[in-house]
Amino acid sequence: MLLPIYAYGQPVLKKVAEDITPDYPGLQELIENMWKTMYNAEGVGLAAPQIGKSIRLFVVDTVQMMKEGKEDEGIKKVFINAHKVEEAGEPWTYEEGCLSIPDIRGDVERPAQLKLRYMDENFEEQEIILNGINARVVQHEYDHIDGILFTELLKPIKKRMIKRKLDSIKKGKIGADYKMKFAVR
Numbered sequence: 689m690l691l692p693i694y695a696y697g698q699p700v701l702k703k704v705a706e707d708i709t710p711d712y713p714g715l716q717e718l719i720e721n722m723w724k725t726m727y728n729a730e731g732v733g734l735a736a737p738q739i740g741k742s743i744r745l746f747v748v749d750t751v752q753m754m755k756e757g758k759e760d761e762g763i764k765k766v767f768i769n770a771h772k773v774e775e776a777g778e779p780w781t782y783e784e785g786c787l788s789i790p791d792i793r794g795d796v797e798r799p800a801q802l803k804l805r806y807m808d809e810n811f812e813e814q815e816i817i818l819n820g821i822n823a824r825v826v827q828h829e830y831d832h833i834d835g836i837l838f839t840e841l842l843k844p845i846k847k848r849m850i851k852r853k854l855d856s857i858k859k860g861k862i863g864a865d866y867k868m869k870f871a872v873r
Contacts, residue, residue, distance in 0.1 A: 729865070
């Protein structure tokens with residue numbers, strides 16, 4: 689089932705999400721619906737707060753971003769109860785966007801490496817070290833479960849330039865090729 693993506697301005701996007709237990713109601717169906725919703729919106733990641741659930745769950749598929757022949761360098765994973773262990777490496781800038789904030793992109797600086805501890809979809813504990821674009825996509829989704837949006841990480845001048853657009857998104861005055869839920873209608 690395709691779920692509506694919560695737009696900028698929705699309070700759930702600014703909350704620090706809660707850990708869940710293996711008996712979270714409908715977890716496998718929720719994960720399946722998140723994959724479908726993410727692919728339908730042509731995203732590479734989707735966090736539970738973006739579908740209105742303040743839980744520490746996100747899905748990521750960077751395989752689709754990789755050049756032909758390099759697909760095995762991408763990741764396709766479910767992250768449950770993720771917690772950062774360490775960020776390291778030379779910070780680098782890359783243009784990011786977000787399904788909750790359509791039509792806005794901006795340069796965000798992030799560390800090149802991320803070490804993360806999480807549960808997989810079978811609730812088995814995992815630890816992973818990610819680099820480059822894989823680290824970036826996971827950092828972006830991880831920020832969602834900590835109530836942080838990429839627009840908060842932009843340089844001050846860029847923040848001023850997008851303020852009107854953000855206000856329009858908050859009011860639902862924006863079109864997207866996928867179903868969205870706005871704070872004000």
